[in-house]
Amino acid sequence: MDKWFGECFLRSILHGPLTHGEDLITINQVFSDNQGWNFSLISLELPLDILNSISAIPRQVYTNVENTLCWGNDISGKFNTKETYDLCLNLHGKLPPLQAPNAWIWKLKTSNKIKHFFWLCAQDRLPTKSLLFKRNILPDANCCCYSHSFENFEHVLRSCPKALSFWQVCMLPNFNSNLFQLHFLDW
Structure with a gap:
């Protein structure tokens, strides 16, 4: 099975x-x-x-x-005594639960691609111009559409005028417009 x-x-x-x-x-x-x-x-x-x-x-x-059968507690599928020991300790409540700030993302009932996208956003790891500039891959971090704006993930997804026009087209009539005033991760 x-x-x-x-x-x-x-x-x-x-x-x-x-x-x-x-x-x-x-x-x-x-x-x-x-x-x-x-x-x-x-x-x-x-x-x-x-x-x-x-x-x-x-x-x-x-x-x-x-x-083949594989060990479901390790990403490689191979049995690992250390992982097994840690699992046993955790089952008996001897290890404090790990609470990563974005652990909720992995519990969402959606496809792994969407979870991964949310995780990239939460970690500020989307390959935006600002991240690529930080890694010395691009010569500047400005938005290609609005050069006076710094292109980070929030700009690409929400504050860029092109992104805003996209959301305005997609909005339902009873959509709360105050959502754009929220902190990005609460959005």
Whole structure:
């Protein structure tokens, strides 16, 4: 059984009878190199948000590696005694919980691409002209549309006149215009 997304097995969020052996279907069986995802092998109708979450999982298309078991507590998939020891201590409440200021981002119920984008914003790591200038990649940090403005992630996403016109087009009638007065990370 594969963890299809997040920290849980697909079966833990689906309720209802499955056909014989259906609970043993792996990702490799419903993903084809030529056709992508084929959910017709699953007898239950999956909710759209689950289908979208699964479809957003990036897959390595060309590989000669067979499905293997891997340790789910390490990014490499390899068993590690130190990680296991730390996990056991944490399960018994002996380690203080790690509270990174932006840990909430990784708990969002959205695709990993969007989580990564939010994390880049929160860390001020979007490849804006100001960051590329700081790293000596570009000769200046000014906005290419409005040269008097410093191009950081807030400028690109919110305060640049081009960004503002984009948001004005996208706004719903009952949209709170005071949102643009908030601190950027609260926005």
